[in-house]
Amino acid sequence: MAFTYGFFNSLNGDRKYTAEQLSSIFDGLIADGVFDSIGDILATVPGSGMQVIVKSGKAWFNRTWSYNDAPMPLTIPAADVTLKRYDAVVLEVNTETATRANSIKIVSGNPGSDPSKPTLTNTEKVHQHALAYILVNAGATSINAGNIENVIGKTECPFVTGLPGPADISDLFEQWEYDFDVWFANLKAQLTDNVAANLQAQIDELKESAYKTYTGTTLPASSLGSNGDTYVQVLG
Known part of the structure; x- marks a missing residue:
């Protein structure tokens, strides 16, 4: 294990570097x-x-x-x-x-x-x-x-990757933002539908329970409208 560094001017041959040391400056860059x-x-x-x-x-x-x-x-x-x-x-x-x-x-x-x-x-x-x-x-x-x-550009022989310099990613960011908005809108729509369906199911459950409490029988399916409204009047 050794600590190395470079490069400095040589005085009377006191600073000599190998090809590997010279090439190592690209490690981590490309x-x-x-x-x-x-x-x-x-x-x-x-x-x-x-x-x-x-x-x-x-x-x-x-x-x-x-x-x-x-x-x-x-x-x-x-x-x-x-x-x-x-x-x-x-x-x-x-x-x-x-x-x-x-x-x-x-x-x-x-x-x-x-x-x-x-x-x-x-x-x-x-x-x-x-x-x-x-x-x-x-x-x-x-x-x-x-x-x-x-196979150039594939796994066996990839293209060089490195630091090409500053890049303007405004267009890319706009695309990300657009994709996120579309995804979020779809998600909201799905959540809204699920929440509404779950809420309607709970309402129907409560109506069923109330009807059984008063009559001892199950609420007929025909007594529910398409939107879950009950057509049976429960008398107190």
Whole structure:
């Protein structure tokens, strides 16, 4: 456990900071994901033959940023002759000392009659984040749009969330207020109906009780009007 801080000017090398310390200033400000307003959000589209294209975009994962400024072609490994499989287009963050790099690559799954999507690496040093899944049919020689499932903006690869700055929520507040007024009006209407029904039931009960007290019999249902008024005169 240690107390850290930053940043201050270095004098003769007495203040040195790691990349992790620099990136940590964003902790609590933005959450991992793909930026939804930069480029083409790293979307995967068909290329020629067994290629797919990862479009432009920027992402922030595991305290690192990745930026692709041009279409990136990736080649899907050859299809199985008789079985289909799922491949994943992933953004990999590798902090191994020998690597220390991010990349976009293909991770192939296992062929099968009912294949599962590949399990992605998620260790202390290597993290793979799915951008898309590709269904590679048996004997396929090309990939079409129907074979591609982009997962950007979904749970597996969400959009970056953070603090975009001050926002005017006047319209949103007005909508909330309107929705509340509608809800409250409906509630009042329901309560009014229930209260009236309960009150009428209690009145009928009292009339029934009074009639039995004087006559020893039950008040006939026909003696009540549609609004609960009693047509029988009880004599004292």
